[in-house]
Amino acid sequence: MERISASMTGGKRAHGAATLIAGPTASGKTALAVEMAVKTGAVIINADSMQVYDVLDRLTARPSASELAAAPHHLFGHVSPADAYSVGQWSRDVEVLLAGPLADRSVIIVGGTGLYFRALEGGLSTMPPVPDIIRQNLRARWQSEGSEALHAELAQCDPSAAAAIGKNDAQRILRALEVFEASGVPLTEHQGKGSMPLVDLEKTRRLLLVPDRGELRMRIAERFETMMAGPAVDEVRHLLSLKLDRSLPAMRAIGVAQIAAMLDGQIEKGEAIVQSINATRQYAKRQTTWFRNQLGPEWERLDRCQPPVYIA
Structure with missing residues (x-):
């Protein structure tokens, strides 16, 4: 992998030497990332929303002990399962790494969570922090009142969000209500304000694994x-x-x-x-559909059965 100097994007320092690897579960992303990291000396950062949680190691297919030993890894198993870790929190954690200890390192960001890659490319807004008491109160209400009641409440304060969220999608309903209660501003208004890329998009290599079905x-x-x-x-x-x-x-x-x-x-x-x-x-199947529809032509489509092609 080529060592690329960092650049300024829109007034914000973007990390330069990055490779992004996305793809559906079981497509060989981890093996490819480790293979490339060993060859290039890069550091691996997790972009899978389930692999962040402690306890669930093998069940979420986190890197094995030998893979972890082969290259430095970050943001794997660092969150308690008692916490609801969001894409905003992940984005902030990555930003801290890229601006701090990994500022001068080549990095490989690998995973199957599409929204994480959208955040890297600047497609997400910065969400307000949500106090624990708001989160706890809403979850207690969900337990006693159910998803449909909270969805009806969401329809009053953020009709656009309610229209896009199913009545039984508890996680997204709770998240939208949390944001509104914490900021007084609907989630959809926050989402309309994009953030800056965390990596230099002109110099970042983007790989999408598209294995045979x-x-x-x-x-x-x-x-x-x-x-x-x-x-x-x-x-x-x-x-x-x-x-x-x-x-x-x-x-x-x-x-x-x-x-x-x-x-x-x-x-x-x-x-x-x-x-x-x-x-x-x-x-x-859902991941594959999302990647196909959301990731543009700048993403190289790669059959994992083929040997990876490295940047000289």
Whole structure:
């Protein structure tokens, strides 16, 4: 990877030497990132919204011990599952890294969360901080009143957000209400104000993995079966022991509900595996659609079966 000097973009210092790697789950992003980091000396930064959480290591397919040892990694497993980590928080954490300890390092930002890449490219606004008491009160109300009641309230204070959010999408309803209560300004107004890129877009290489659909489906099945043969069940058992609010993002990681049902005796292990594989395949399909529609021609499409091509 070419070492690129940082530049000023719109009055804000943008990190220069960056490679972005996006793609659906199980497409080989981690292996490619580690391969490139070893060759170039780059540092890897996580861009997957579930891999930020502690406890869920194997279940979220975080890098293995050998991969972590091969290159420096940041923002993996650094958040408690009791917290609702947002794209805004991730963006701020990345900005701190790029402006501070990694300011003079080449970085590889890798993951499957589309909104994280949109934030890197400057497509997200800066959201106001939300006090814990507001977040706690809204989650308590959600537990007692349900999603539809809160959605009706959202329709009054932010009709545009309510129209775009389903009545049962608890996480997004709560987030929109949190922002309104914290700032007095609708979420949609905040979203209309874009932020500056965190990387120099003219000098950043952007790779999108587009694997064969049949191969991806097979890889998803093989990976989850391996997870179930490993520590995934113990990870979910540990997570459940924390007695967390079931609306929290970590509680909705793929495999948690299915393994929880298995531990509760509601379904057999084989059914838990089948349900989790199907849910993962559906998620991969949604990711692929989002990337196809949202990432422009500046993103190089790469079949992971092909050897990666490095910048000389």
